Amino acid sequence: QLVDSGGGLTQPGGSLRLSCAGSGFSFRNYTMNWVRQAPGKGLEWISYITSSSSAIYYADSVKGRFTISRDNAKNSLSLQLNSLRVDDTAVYYCARGVSGFDHRHSYFYYLDVWGKGSAVTVSS
């Protein structure tokens, strides 16, 4: 399972750090992601990190402001949120990724385990 924590209330321009603890599986063998959901809106993928941290990607909406990292020794995933804006207000979910190739040799990637989410509110 995944347990996320660290949300809260902050002012525009502020910072927060989210954490996600994995248990019951070999955390070091999986890619991990952060997905957020603004109030009343849909799911938005925001960041991805490979199992060894060798590759990291961000959505354009958070690039340069958010930083994803992981500590495989501690089975933990983190997201540092800086320069927060009002439109960053959302529930943030950590999620485990699974990838491979299907019968058409087409690459697939999906999120099979999700944390319960951490609420981040940015308001003055």
Add this chain to the structure above:
Amino acid sequence: SYELTQPLSVSVALGQTARIPCGGHNIGTKTVHWYQQKPGQAPVLVIYRDTDRPSGIPERFSGSTSGNTATLTIRRAQAGDEADYYCQVWDSMTVFGGGTKLTVL
């Protein structure tokens, strides 16, 4: 960037079959996954790799793709199936559809 289009809402009578479409350019060349999200809860994977069901997901849930549309089908719809449903593909990054609210009447 790649876009997935879902209707905002779909309604189905109790016990009937609900079909939730997900449109995307040449979506048949991609592998589609589906998530169910109930109010106040995290998303749950209900279909992966177009047609596979994770353990614990009822056989009433199935997925298919034809042309430029993927479809999540829920047979014998129950009140407990009321939720938001999201399709998802990989296109150099994880892409979600906008979500469809399923109402069981």
